[in-house]
Amino acid sequence: MTTNKLEVANCAGCGKMYRPEGLAIKLCPDCLQEYEGMLREVKETIKANPGMNAYEISKRTGISYSLILDWIKEGRLER
Numbered sequence: 001m002t003t004n005k006l007e008v009a010n011c012a013g014c015g016k017m018y019r020p021e022g023l024a025i026k027l028c029p030d031c032l033q034e035y036e037g038m039l040r041e042v043k044e045t046i047k048a049n050p051g052m053n054a055y056e057i058s059k060r061t062g063i064s065y066s067l068i069l070d071w072i073k074e075g076r077l078e079r
């Protein structure tokens with residue numbers, strides 16, 4: 001049996017339709033790349049400034065405060 005159904009989803013970042021291809025993350029490849037880059041930047045900022053809180057990191061990197069909080073909640077950032 002073949003599953004030839006075209007699976008599409010709306011990107012949570014830009015709203016574009018894309019094929020999720022089994023990935024749990026709700027982002028198109030473009031946004032995913034950007035997202036990974038932001039995550040890396042935040043991680044590096046935390047490493048360089050261990051005393052910074054999420055709000056200060058958000059101000060320093062220009063990355064959304066709520067996104068940083070989500071990452072902390074998901075355990076992507078070590079505190």
Ligand SMILES: [Zn+2]
Pocket residue numbers: 011012013014015016027028029030031032
């Ligand atoms: Zn997108």
